[in-house]
Amino acid sequence: MPAPEQRDEVEMLATMLLIRRFEERASQQYQAQKIGGFCHLYIGQEAVVTGAVAATRPDDYLITAYRDHAHALARGTSADACMAELFGKATGCSRGLGGSMHYFDKANHMYGGHAIVGAHVPLAAGMAFAAKYRKEDRVTLCFFGDGAINQGGFHEALNLAGLFKLPVIFICENNFFAMGTSVKRSTSLQHIVDRAEGYDMQAEIVDGMNFREVRDKLGEIIASIRKEPHPAFVEARTYRYRGHSMSDPASYRTKEELEKYRLDDPITRLRAQLTREGKLTNEQFDKMDKKAKEQALASVKFAGESAEPPLDKLYDYTYADAVEAGVSPARKASSGRKR
Amino acid sequence: MREITYRQALNEALAEEIARDPNVFLMGEEVAEYNGAYKVSQGLLDRFGAERIIDTPISENGFAGLGIGAAMVGLRPIVEFMTFSFSLVAFDQIVNNAPNMLTMSGGQFNIPITFRGPNGPAHQLGATHSHATECFYANVPGLKICTPATPRDAKGLLKTAVRDNNPVLVLECELFYSHKGMVEDDGVDLLVPLGEAEIKRAGSDVTIICYAQTVPMALAAAETLAGEKINAEVLDLRSIKPLDLPAILQSVAKTHRVVIAEQDRPFCGVGAEITYRIQKEIFDELDAPIMRVAQEDVPMPYNERLEQAVLPNAAKIVAAVEKIC
Numbered sequence: 001m002p003a004p005e006q007r008d009e010v011e012m013l014a015t016m017l018l019i020r021r022f023e024e025r026a027s028q029q030y031q032a033q034k035i036g037g038f039c040h041l042y043i044g045q046e047a048v049v050t051g052a053v054a055a056t057r058p059d060d061y062l063i064t065a066y067r068d069h070a071h072a073l074a075r076g077t078s079a080d081a082c083m084a085e086l087f088g089k090a091t092g093c094s095r096g097l098g099g100s101m102h103y104f105d106k107a108n109h110m111y112g113g114h115a116i117v118g119a120h121v122p123l124a125a126g127m128a129f130a131a132k133y134r135k136e137d138r139v140t141l142c143f144f145g146d147g148a149i150n151q152g153g154f155h156e157a158l159n160l161a162g163l164f165k166l167p168v169i170f171i172c173e174n175n176f177f178a179m180g181t182s183v184k185r186s187t188s189l190q191h192i193v194d195r196a197e198g199y200d201m202q203a204e205i206v207d208g209m210n211f212r213e214v215r216d217k218l219g220e221i222i223a224s225i226r227k228e229p230h231p232a233f234v235e236a237r238t239y240r241y242r243g244h245s246m247s248d249p250a251s252y253r254t255k256e257e258l259e260k261y262r263l264d265d266p267i268t269r270l271r272a273q274l275t276r277e278g279k280l281t282n283e284q285f286d287k288m289d290k291k292a293k294e295q296a297l298a299s300v301k302f303a304g305e306s307a308e309p310p311l312d313k314l315y316d317y318t319y320a321d322a323v324e325a326g327v328s329p330a331r332k333a334s335s336g337r338k339r
Numbered sequence: 340m341r342e343i344t345y346r347q348a349l350n351e352a353l354a355e356e357i358a359r360d361p362n363v364f365l366m367g368e369e370v371a372e373y374n375g376a377y378k379v380s381q382g383l384l385d386r387f388g389a390e391r392i393i394d395t396p397i398s399e400n401g402f403a404g405l406g407i408g409a410a411m412v413g414l415r416p417i418v419e420f421m422t423f424s425f426s427l428v429a430f431d432q433i434v435n436n437a438p439n440m441l442t443m444s445g446g447q448f449n450i451p452i453t454f455r456g457p458n459g460p461a462h463q464l465g466a467t468h469s470h471a472t473e474c475f476y477a478n479v480p481g482l483k484i485c486t487p488a489t490p491r492d493a494k495g496l497l498k499t500a501v502r503d504n505n506p507v508l509v510l511e512c513e514l515f516y517s518h519k520g521m522v523e524d525d526g527v528d529l530l531v532p533l534g535e536a537e538i539k540r541a542g543s544d545v546t547i548i549c550y551a552q553t554v555p556m557a558l559a560a561a562e563t564l565a566g567e568k569i570n571a572e573v574l575d576l577r578s579i580k581p582l583d584l585p586a587i588l589q590s591v592a593k594t595h596r597v598v599i600a601e602q603d604r605p606f607c608g609v610g611a612e613i614t615y616r617i618q619k620e621i622f623d624e625l626d627a628p629i630m631r632v633a634q635e636d637v638p639m640p641y642n643e644r645l646e647q648a649v650l651p652n653a654a655k656i657v658a659a660v661e662k663i664c
Contacts, residue, residue: 061412095445104444111411112444119431122401126408126416133364133390133414153431156401163396317442318480320449320504 009270010280010288012054012211016046016267017292019070022079025296026069026086030246034304035086039100042070044241047266048173049074051214052141055222059109061127064143066101066115067173067240071143075108083299089306096309097317118144118151121170125157128168128231137226140168141218147178149195150186161231162199169221170196170233173208179244180252196233208238209261211270239264340523346516348490349379349455351525352497353417357387360415363501364391366402367419367456376421377457377516403429403454407436407506410452417501420456423510424470437506438481453500457513458486459552459602460639463646469639471603473551473579476508477612483507483533484579488554490520492577495531503533510579512552534581538590542572545596545660548587548613550576553600553632553651560600560656569664579609587613588621595626598659600651605633627663632656 023041030039042049045067053062053074064071072082077093085092086100094104094113101115111127114120124142131138148154149172161168172193178186189195196203202224206217214236221232239261243250250258274280316322343351357363369376371384371394384392395402399420406416420426426433433454440448460469476482483505487493493511500507523529539554540561549557554575561571574590576583591597597617599610610631617629635649 063408092445094443094447097445098443102443104447106444106447111408111448112440114436116431116435119404119436122404122432123408123411123436125401126405126410127412128408129405130409130412130414133409153400153404156396156398157404159396160398160401160405317446319483320441320451 008054009211009274010284012050013267013270013274013280014288014292015074016050016211016270017289018079018295019046019050019073020267021289021292021296022073022082022299023069025300026083027242027246029086029300035100036088037099037101038066039086039246040067040244041242041246042067042240044261044266045173045175045208045238046070047211047214047270048171048208048236048238049143051211052171052218054211054215055218056139056141060138061109061111061131061140063111063120063124063127063140064113065117065120065145065148066113067145068101068103068113072103072105072108072110072113075105075110077103077105077108077110079295079299080302081105083303084306087303087306088308089303090309091302091306118148118154120144121148121154121157122160124168124170125161125166128161128166129164131167132164132229138167139222139225141171142168143171143173145178146172146174146176146183146192147186148172149192158196158199158201158231158233162201165230167225167229168231169218169225170231172233172235174235174237175240177244177252180248180250182252191235193233193235202230202232203235204232205235205237208236209264209266209269211266212273340521342519343490343522344516345490345493345512345518345520346377346379348494348522349497349511350381350383352494352501353380353383354386355528356417356498356501357383357391362413362415363417364393364414365417365419366393366395366406368395368397368421370394370419375419377513379516380419399425399429400432403432404436406452407432407440407450410450411440411448415451415501417453417455420454422468422513423456423458423472424468426454426456426472427470433476433482433506434479438479441481449504450506451504452506453497453509454506455497455500455509456511458510459512460634460646460650461513463641463643464639465641466638471634473510474603474608477579477609481506482580484510485533485577486510486551486579487577488512488515488551488575490518491522491529492531492537494522495529496533496577498528499530499533507533510551514552531577534578534583536574536576536578536583536586538572539575540571540573542570542594544570544594545598545664546572546574546590546594547598547600547656547660548574548576549600550579550602550609552602556651556653556656557600559653560660563653563657564660567661569660571660582613582616584616584620587617591617592621592624595624596663597625598630598632598656598663600632600656602651603633604636605631606636608633630659630663632659
């Protein structure tokens with residue numbers, strides 16, 4: 001693993017800023033009713049995905065749950081494609097057919113965006129299985145929340161990954177609330193990371209508000225997996241500033257608790273580290289932040305001006321062969337009335 | 340042509356497809372070292388090795404999902420369910436992940452996976468092990484479903500399913516594994532298209548639409564009816580989805596009378612959809628109401644006499660035909 005470079009850290013800080021500014025715009029557009037369905041914001045947790053992505057190769061597999069905007073942006077999906085997806089437009093990263101919870105970007109190895117809690121964890125095991133089957137040294141990063149660890153699919157996937165020694169890292173973004181239910185009221189264990197012990201799996205806790213700690217720990221694990229495939233489990237302790245979704249005022253938390261985490265903000269922290277080390281000036285930071293705000297604003301304009309997915313393509317994505325269900329490809333001839 | 344069993348036909352299909360394409364592998368409970376709960380995968384571990392013939396724990400949700408994930412990145416898994424009654428544990432993977440991925444991703448991820456195994460009631464297995472799942476899955480856009488009733492169709496449909504770029508369910512019949520039938524010689528690349536019904540017996544007076552376990556019942560009923568001077572046509576759907584509506588309409592337009600013999604339950608069953616389609620498309624062709632022979636609408640009892648009362652059979656099909664002919 002080469003030593004992380006200064007350029008990478010400043011770039012990743014810019015990515016964190018883009019995620020933050022993008023989601024602030026998304027929140028505003030949701031309130032303006034430009035965005036339908038559910039919308040779950042990641043604000044506060046940015047160091048987890050950016051730290052992890054900073055430790056990976058672009059061809060490593062990444063899959064996550066429904067709080068997925070940041071994961072796509074961190075992987076390189078454009079803000080335009082992300083915002084257009086929220087608007088349900090044809091230019092969205094899933095052509096407007098997936099929505100907030102179902103972002104996909106094959107070119108950037110972003111494999112969703114999965115909205116049934118815990119159901120994508122077996123998929124991650126399958127992606128890692130494929131990498132091992134083909135004798136590739138790719139690693140699969142599988143993100144999920146603390147709510148997923150009590151689902152059956154999660155446990156089955158961890159057992160399979162442990163049994164088959166699959167090259168996958170299960171990253172639990174522990175923001176301490178499964179929707180509105182505190183982890184203390186949902187989970188039998190005091191420490192989520194202890195779940196991994198039951199599957200004989202390497203397990204680590206990282207400070208999910210600290211970009212460098214996430215990156216460095218993930219870097220070590222990834223290097224070890226590339227040498228010899230095995231699964232690992234990382235509990236990243238983090239905090240979301242907003243409610244579970246846009247409709248949640250998060251009244252189950254105290255102002256004091258939120259304030260405590262805001263003071264530990266992952267963007268502020270990385271900025272301070274870089275500034276202290278003379279790698280970033282205030283002017284540079286302001287310029288980066290201004291750019292992120294402009295990109296977010298431009299994405300709203302792009303999404304607003306983009307076309308809706310065409311009605312006549314409604315059936316085009318149901319089957320890979322684009323044949324309407326119920327009609328045999330071999331006998332599309334008319335049925336015909338005889339009398 | 341030579342005569343082989345339904346089990347051997349499936350075994351040949353698996354072996355041929357695994358040999359043909361390095362991306363194809365077989366996974367499931369006891370498919371490898373035990374050679375399959377019903378011996379369908381007999382000898383495959385010895386021939387292809389443990390990297391491609393893979394035993395799993397009893398974790399249907401987990402390994403069905405693992406297969407789908409592997410399919411997202413280019414493999415073509417064949418996942419065996421020891422029976423499709425157990426697929427219900429993996430229902431979320433089969434209905435939510437496999438068929439939705441293509442749409443949700445705006446066309447970026449198709450899922451070329453085959454789920455196969457015995458489906459439908461066998462013999463005195465009780466309510467939990469006797470599900471005919473075709474009507475559950477037929478409701479889901481994005482899935483394809485086939486139901487081979489003969490060794491030839493079993494081999495040809497399974498091979499086609501493995502090559503299809505969508506999730507395909509191959510619903511086999513446990514009671515047929517030892518049935519024998521004529522199949523093309525070894526070395527012939529036998530492919531039976533999905534979505535094509537086949538007339539298993541030509542007739543002129545009534546169309547008996549059937550699939551899977553009801554095919555031999557319909558053929559037996561047709562023999563009995565021949566003695567009553569009723570010449571029945573037996574149309575084996577072979578695929579539930581895509582449904583071969585043109586073949587159905589063509590046969591009904593010839594006979595003007597229909598009995599649908601299905602192995603599932605009557606409420607929202609496969610026959611309900613077919614009935615709707617026939618009356619919608621060719622109402623004027625019908626000379627009598629459409630009849631359905633399905634299971635009784637109860638959880639399957641263990642007792643043999645009661646189980647037989649629940650299941651469709653040739654006598655019930657004959658009785659249904661006699662009501663409209």
